[in-house]
Amino acid sequence: MAIDTWQLTHFPLATNQLELKQQQDKKPKQSIRTPQYLDCNVYMGNLKMQSFSPFSSLSFFLLLTTPILSGFVKTALTQDGFCSAPSVLDADSDSSTQPLYWKVTNPTLSPSHLQDLPGFTRSAYKKDHAFITPESHVFSPLPDWSNTLGAYLITPAIGSHFVMYLAKMQENSKSGLPPSGVERFIFVVQGSVVLTNMSGNVHKLTVDSYAYLPPNFVHAVETDAAATLVVFERRYSRLENHVTEQIVGSTEKQPLLETPGEIFELRKLLPTSLAYDFNIHIMDFQPGEFLNVKEVHYNQHGLLLLEGQGIYRLGDSWYPIQAGDAIWMAPFVPQWYAALGKTRSRYLLYKDVNRNPL
Missing domain, CATH: 2.60.120.10 (Jelly Rolls)
Structure with missing residues (x-):
C-alpha cells in the first residue's frame, strides 16, 4: 500500500498506524474477547482514545476538524462500541444572561x-x-x-x-x-x-x-x-x-x-x-x-x-x-x-x- 508525502506530513500518527496494520494483517488472526463497554476519554484540545483502529482514528480526526460537523459530535466511535462525549460539547444556550421566562x-x-x-x-x-x-x-x-x-x-x-x-x-x-x-x-x-x-x-x-x-x-x-x-x-x-x-x-x-x-x-x-x-x-x-x-x-x-x-x-x-x-x-x-x-x-x-x- 503506497503512502504519499502529503499524508506523511499531515497525518503521521495515522500513517504509522496504517503501516503497523499492514504488518499485523500478515499475522494469523487470533480470537480475542473484548469487553462489552470500552473505556474512552475525549478531551477538547487533547484527544485521547483507547483501542482505536487506524480507520476510526483518521475518520474521527477529520470529523473534529470539519467546522460544520464538529458541533454535532455527541459520541466517540471506537472499534468496539460508543462512549459518551464530554458535556463541554453541549452548548447550553439557556444561560443566566437571558431574560427571565x-x-x-x-x-x-x-x-x-x-x-x-x-x-x-x-x-x-x-x-x-x-x-x-x-x-x-x-x-x-x-x-x-x-x-x-x-x-x-x-x-x-x-x-x-x-x-x-x-x-x-x-x-x-x-x-x-x-x-x-x-x-x-x-x-x-x-x-x-x-x-x-x-x-x-x-x-x-x-x-x-x-x-x-x-x-x-x-x-x-x-x-x-x-x-x-x-x-x-x-x-x-x-x-x-x-x-x-x-x-x-x-x-x-x-x-x-x-x-x-x-x-x-x-x-x-x-x-x-x-x-x-x-x-x-x-x-x-x-x-x-x-x-x-x-x-x-x-x-x-x-x-x-x-x-x-x-x-x-x-x-x-x-x-x-x-x-x-x-x-x-x-x-x-x-x-x-x-x-x-x-x-x-x-x-x-x-x-x-x-x-x-x-
Whole structure:
C-alpha cells in the first residue's frame, strides 16, 4: 500500500498506524474477547482514545476538524462500541444572561423545528385534560384589543369555567375591557406594559409582574413596544359582603409558603380571603424533585410552564413538557409532575378556590 508525502506530513500518527496494520494483517488472526463497554476519554484540545483502529482514528480526526460537523459530535466511535462525549460539547444556550421566562416565547423545541414534520404536534386533547404546545398556537386579532394578537389556550368550549390566553402586544397597543361581571388576571412574561385605571393610578408592569382586576373595573393595559402577557378571565362568583380589589405585585415579593409533605416551593399571588374565587400559584421544582401527592380533586387548573422541563402525568398519559407548554386539567383528573433537566422548573397555575362546588 503506497503512502504519499502529503499524508506523511499531515497525518503521521495515522500513517504509522496504517503501516503497523499492514504488518499485523500478515499475522494469523487470533480470537480475542473484548469487553462489552470500552473505556474512552475525549478531551477538547487533547484527544485521547483507547483501542482505536487506524480507520476510526483518521475518520474521527477529520470529523473534529470539519467546522460544520464538529458541533454535532455527541459520541466517540471506537472499534468496539460508543462512549459518551464530554458535556463541554453541549452548548447550553439557556444561560443566566437571558431574560427571565425567555423560553416561553423561545421554546427549545420551537414550531420552526417541526416544519419538516407535516402533521406532527405534541399537543393533545382528551375529555379531562388538554396539553397545548407552541406549534399548535393559532394567533389572531384579540377582540376589543388594539394592535394585539391573541391565542386562546383554554376556553369553556372544553369544559373549563375560565379563559386562559396569550396576548402578544405590538407597538402602540392597548387592551380592551372584559365582559360585564368578568374578573381578569394578567402576568407579564416578556417586555413591559403600563396599567392605568379610571382613578388615574399608573403602574408599570415588567416581566414577573402581575395585576388582578376586579369585575367591572375600568382599566387599560398599554405598551409602546412588544410585550407578551398570559391572561386569565372568569365570571366572578360573588359572595355576600365580600368585595375584591385591584392588586398589583411581583412574584419575587411574595413569601414562600409551607407545603407539608412536599418539597417544591410555593408562592400565592392573590390573597387567600373569601372574596377571591381563584388564586394563582407559582411553583418551583429543582431538577429531580416531584409532587409527592398524586392529586385528584374537584378544582380545575390552567398551567403555563415558565421555566425548565419535566414530565407531567395527566390521567393515564405522560407528557414531556418544556417552557412555553400549557395544560388544562379538568376536575378529578389524576395529575403529577416531576422536574427534569439541569435547571429549575417553574410553573404558573390557576386554581379555583373559596367556593362550594355545589
